[in-house]
Amino acid sequence: MKPPSDLLAPPDALLESEADTSVAMENPTVGIDQTAGDFTYDVKYAYDAGSGLSEDTIRYISDVKKEASWILDFRLKAYQTFLSKPMPTHWATKDLENIDFNKIRYYLSQGTKPKRTWDEVPDDIKKTFERLGIPEQERKFLAGVEAQFDSEAAYSNVKDIVAKQGVIFCNSTEALREHPELFRKWFGKVIPTGDNKFSALNSAVFSGGSFIYVPKGVKVAMPLQAYFRINAENFGQFERTLIIADEGAEVTYMEGCTAPKFSTSTLHSAVVELVALKGAKIQYITVQNWANNVFNLVTKRAIAMEDAEVKWIDCNIGSRLTMKYPGVILKGKRARGEVISIALANDGQHQVTGAKMVHAADDTTSVIVAKSISVGQGRSTYRGVVHIPKHLKGCKNNTECDALLINSNSRTDTYPAIVVRGDTHAVQHEASVSKISEDMIFYMQQRGLTEAQAMSLAVNGFVNDLVRQFPMEYSVELKRLIDLEMEGSVG
Amino acid sequence: MPSLEIRDLFVALSATPDKPIVKGLTLTIRTGEVHAIMGPNGTGKSTLSKAIAGHPDYVITSGDVLLDGKSILAMEPDQRARAGIFLAFQYPSEIPGVTIANFVRAAVQARLAEGEDLDATAYYKRLYSKMDLLKIDRKFTSRAVNEGFSGGEKKRCEILQMAMLEPTFALMDETDSGLDIDALRIVAEGVEAMRGDKFGVMLITHYQRLLDYIVPDFVHVMYDGRIVKSGDKSLALELEAKGYDWIKQELATA
Numbered sequence: 001m002k003p004p005s006d007l008l009a010p011p012d013a014l015l016e017s018e019a020d021t022s023v024a025m026e027n028p029t030v031g032i033d034q035t036a037g038d039f040t041y042d043v044k045y046a047y048d049a050g051s052g053l054s055e056d057t058i059r060y061i062s063d064v065k066k067e068a069s070w071i072l073d074f075r076l077k078a079y080q081t082f083l084s085k086p087m088p089t090h091w092a093t094k095d096l097e098n099i100d101f102n103k104i105r106y107y108l109s110q111g112t113k114p115k116r117t118w119d120e121v122p123d124d125i126k127k128t129f130e131r132l133g134i135p136e137q138e139r140k141f142l143a144g145v146e147a148q149f150d151s152e153a154a155y156s157n158v159k160d161i162v163a164k165q166g167v168i169f170c171n172s173t174e175a176l177r178e179h180p181e182l183f184r185k186w187f188g189k190v191i192p193t194g195d196n197k198f199s200a201l202n203s204a205v206f207s208g209g210s211f212i213y214v215p216k217g218v219k220v221a222m223p224l225q226a227y228f229r230i231n232a233e234n235f236g237q238f239e240r241t242l243i244i245a246d247e248g249a250e251v252t253y254m255e256g257c258t259a260p261k262f263s264t265s266t267l268h269s270a271v272v273e274l275v276a277l278k279g280a281k282i283q284y285i286t287v288q289n290w291a292n293n294v295f296n297l298v299t300k301r302a303i304a305m306e307d308a309e310v311k312w313i314d315c316n317i318g319s320r321l322t323m324k325y326p327g328v329i330l331k332g333k334r335a336r337g338e339v340i341s342i343a344l345a346n347d348g349q350h351q352v353t354g355a356k357m358v359h360a361a362d363d364t365t366s367v368i369v370a371k372s373i374s375v376g377q378g379r380s381t382y383r384g385v386v387h388i389p390k391h392l393k394g395c396k397n398n399t400e401c402d403a404l405l406i407n408s409n410s411r412t413d414t415y416p417a418i419v420v421r422g423d424t425h426a427v428q429h430e431a432s433v434s435k436i437s438e439d440m441i442f443y444m445q446q447r448g449l450t451e452a453q454a455m456s457l458a459v460n461g462f463v464n465d466l467v468r469q470f471p472m473e474y475s476v477e478l479k480r481l482i483d484l485e486m487e488g489s490v491g
Numbered sequence: 492m493p494s495l496e497i498r499d500l501f502v503a504l505s506a507t508p509d510k511p512i513v514k515g516l517t518l519t520i521r522t523g524e525v526h527a528i529m530g531p532n533g534t535g536k537s538t539l540s541k542a543i544a545g546h547p548d549y550v551i552t553s554g555d556v557l558l559d560g561k562s563i564l565a566m567e568p569d570q571r572a573r574a575g576i577f578l579a580f581q582y583p584s585e586i587p588g589v590t591i592a593n594f595v596r597a598a599v600q601a602r603l604a605e606g607e608d609l610d611a612t613a614y615y616k617r618l619y620s621k622m623d624l625l626k627i628d629r630k631f632t633s634r635a636v637n638e639g640f641s642g643g644e645k646k647r648c649e650i651l652q653m654a655m656l657e658p659t660f661a662l663m664d665e666t667d668s669g670l671d672i673d674a675l676r677i678v679a680e681g682v683e684a685m686r687g688d689k690f691g692v693m694l695i696t697h698y699q700r701l702l703d704y705i706v707p708d709f710v711h712v713m714y715d716g717r718i719v720k721s722g723d724k725s726l727a728l729e730l731e732a733k734g735y736d737w738i739k740q741e742l743a744t745a
Contacts, residue, residue, distance in 0.1 A: 438547060443584035445568040446544050446577075447598040447652060454569075457597055461588030461635065 037258025037289060037318075039131065040231055041124045045150075049107035051234065055079065058204055061107045065173050065207070068180065078193045078203030085197040093350060095321050099295055104236040104267055106205045107151045112173050114146070114156035121147075125154045132258065134227050141473055143222035144169045148239060149229050151207040162220055167251075168213040169224055172240045175211030182213055186244055190273035190303050190329070199299040202238045202271040209239030209270065214249035214280075223252040223285075223471060228268075230259035230294070236267040243273070245280035245308075254285040254474065258318075261291040265320065268294050274302035274310055278332065281309045287474060289481060290318040292348055298324045301356070304364075306332030313470060315342045316351050317481045325383060327356030330364035330395075341370040342463050342478070345378030345410075346485055354383040354415075363394040370401045371463050374410035375485065382414045390421035401431040404462045406455065434462075456486040493559050495520045495543075495576070495660045495691060500554035502535070502542040508550050512538045514716030515554070522659060523688040527702055527727060528695045530713035531735045536695045537581060539713075540662040544578040545571050558660075573602055575659030579649040579666050585637040591648060592618065592632035595655050602656070621654040625681050642669030650681040660691045667701035679704030699731040712738055 049060045058079055062072040087096050115121045118135050129135065129147050138145040144158030146169065153171040162169070168179060175183045193203040210226045230237050245251050259266055268290060276282045282302065290296055296319040302310040312326035328337025339355035357366035372380035380403065388395045397420075403412035412433060420427050436458045444454035459482050460467070467475045502513035513535045520526050528536055542549040543556055545568035555562050563571050586594060595618065600609045622629065627647055637645050646666055653661055663682070667675055682692065682705050694705060702710075702724065710727045712720040714735075719742060720726065730737070 437584070440584040440586060442544075442546055442568060443580065444586070444594075446572050446580075447594070447656065448569055448572040448601040449597055450569050450601070451567070453597065453601065457589055457594070458586060461586055464588035 037132070038261045038291060040260040041128060043110070043124050043149075043231055045108045045232075046111055047107060047109045047151075049105065051105050052102045053079075053104070053106055053205070057106050061205060061207060064107070064109070065112055065176075067176060071176060074188070074193075075204050075206075078200050081194045082197060082200035082204055085194070085200060087197060092323060092352070093321065095350065096295075098265065099267060103234055103264070105232060105234050106236055106238070107207060108232050108235060109150060109152040109207075110154070112152055114153035114171060114174075116155075116157050118155060121155050125149050128229060128231065129155070129227065132227065132229070137225070137473065141222060141471075142225045143220055144224045146171055146210050146226040147229070148208045148226065148237075150231055150235055150237065153208055158224070159222075162222075162224075165218045165220070166215040167218060167220060168211065170211050172206065172209045172211055172242070175242070179211070179213070182244065183211060183242060186273065186275050187242060188273075190275065191271055191299050191301050195299060198269045198297040199271050202240060202269050202299070205236070206238045206240035206271065208237075209241040209272075210243070210253070211241070212243040212251065212253065214245045214251045216246040217248040218246075219250040220252070223254050225254045225256070228255065228257040230257075230266055230268065230290075233262045234264055234266065236269065239270045241270065241272040242275075243282060243284070244275045245277060245282050247277045248279045249277075250281040252283040252285065252471070254287075254471070256287050256289070256477075258289050259291045259294055262293060265293045265295060266291070268296045268298070268319075270298045270300075272298070272300040276302060276304045276308035276310050276335075278305045279307045280305070283311045283313070284326075285313040285470065285474060286315060287477060287481070288314075288316045288318055288322065292318060292320050292346075294319045296322040296324065298322075300324060300326040301329065302327065302337065303329045303331050304335035304337055306361075307334050308332060309336045309338075311338040311340070312355070313340045314353065315478055316353055317344050317478075317485065318349075319351070320348065321350045321352070323352045325354045325356050325385070327358065327385075328366065329358045329360055330366060331360050333361045334363045334365075335361060336365045336367075338367040339370070340466050340469060341368070341372075342466055343370075343372040343380050344459075344482065344485055345372065345374050345380040347376040347378055350379045350381070352381040352383060354385075356385040357387070357397060358385075359388040359392060359395045359397075362392050364392075365396045367397070368399040368401075369466060371404070371466060372402075372412060373404045373406065373459055373462065374412050375406040377407075377409050377411075379411040379413075381412070382416070384416045384418075386416075386418040386420070386427065388420040388422065388425050388427070392422060393424045395425045397425075397427045399429045402462070403431075403433045404459065405433065405435045406459075452487045456483045459486060492688075493522045493575070493659050493691070494557075495693075496557040496560075497539075497543070498555045498557065500539070500542070500556065501552045502538050502549055503552055505548055505550045508552055511552060512716055513542065516713075516717055518711065518718060520660060520691045520693055522691040524709065525686065525692040525694060525705060525707045526709045526711060527707035528693060528711050528713050528718075529697070529699075529727060529730060532697065534713050535716040536713055537664050540578055540664045540693065540695060543571075543662060544568060544576060569601070577653050577656060577658030577661045579646075579653060579661060579663040581665040581668060583637050583645050583649055585635070587635055587638055589636050590633050591636055591651070594636045595652055598652070598656060618655060621651060624684060625651055625654065626677055627651060643671060643674035646670055646674065646678050647681075650678050654681060654685065657685075659689065660693070661685075662693045662695070664695050665697060666694070667696055667698065675701065676704060699727045702727045714738055714742065
């Protein structure tokens, strides 16, 4: 079960030099109201791996977690892979060079065992999640919640009704301890350690993240949610998520994330692997609202077996630099993969988002719809890979990339790489760039909307057809985030 | 009585402020009155209405516009709108992805006091009653504003917004252009329904046709950036019969 990882490296078409544009990223100016997540409480950590990365750091993490020896070996090997891989600045932005791996704190926690009730969660951590509205959302519409605070989950609970169906929902530390066979079978199989420099880093120092197993035929009616919170300065969050939907199972997973706005940069580098077995359906929804000094370098990929369906809904509002291309390896016949991507890049932000669709069986279908909005000096980049090899029959891909530029100095780039061989496939690519015209804004102002309200409405209209596919609570949240961003962008 | 007073107004494009398009126009409109402004193409009619509404492409180089005796020139376009000035556009913009229902709702919401929430049930009830009046299909409200609309649909959408926002003064810029006779009648009925002592209209039109349906109290002829002749509705008929050349000749000999 080795995925064709060589196909997943960016092909030559993606190796665009960006040397000429990296200058603007060096001094990001942040004038955006991100009040929702911009607060921090002083927390005492029981476990702290200190700053910088070495084999000792990794041994420390493994020791705190009381891991089996194979996991430590896996980590140490990954560390060597991380060291051997160059920063991918030959095709990606030079801003990556501003990450100082020696200053990052790789592990901070108050313990490795999450609480099952909010009452047991220490007050300083609980008030953070209460302020973010997590317990309230859990009561209202979620089947289970995991709340990660820096390196470990502070709270993890799944509603009885879901647990009784045999659904497992816990964090990676617990999963390795309590469900090692299930975990090990797929761990690192969809995204090998050496997929890229940051997947190797994650493999070396991973902590937290979700593990979900949905048994055969079980359909989880309400979403499971994880919330990732960075609280400490100079901290690196490296969660590891593995979701397995057994044959005919269905599950929706949602993740949200915030961090306070520190003066120094923070690194978030997750690895997320999804496994949809025969006829299974997984929907994975992300609303990323990191503070504007977070490097968000995430590898997300799914494998879809026969008749399985995987849908990534990926919204990127925050961060300084995001590089993320959720992918689906369409391994079984008639498998279907879909990526819905919304990115908003404001001043000092570069959103590099897109999708990877690797067709590896007959009659597989992939759909990519990517919409990006660039505000002020914000920059959005679409990178997409669609691969359909010659020996397959009846594959379909539809790609649509739409970019909206708000100001005359906003920037957008699209790098689609579509490699299709064989003559029984149907592939379609559409791209558009539009600008919010002065006339449109004036028209809306003439009806009494302020300039910011007008911008906000225009942007919401641009993404409206995608947002309609979200669960209601998330579409409301996204609309609120767009309103906040647009408020800071005018005047 | 509320009034919209235009005093010796000079307007130019922001890009060429030394080339005035409107050149010393003076006109006072009170509520309860309908003023038709007629004139040949390129004489500054549309410029006048956009400048009053605060379009950023235009700059007022001298003169003043007063609403109830207070200058509005320092106000943002949205402040002018909320103060009661409505511009029915000759070419309304498309707003992709934003439905008419949501757009009008946002505009109504913008007029409420801070913290005050719109009563959604009452809003839809009012919206639907206005739509019935304008013979607009209910399905219309779920379409994106002006996107893919016919000329007639765009104008009806403008009138619907005007009916919902209930401005004190409406500036109607060539509302009749591109309309067939049925659409023209519906638009006119919409304006007529609002006519009364709380509503004043500046009706810009190139043709007398619309004035068969909206009978004006005053008719002004605009030529070369100024009002050169004013009268009652009979002036419009005279223009229709004699053409604009008649005005040009009269000016040349004067």
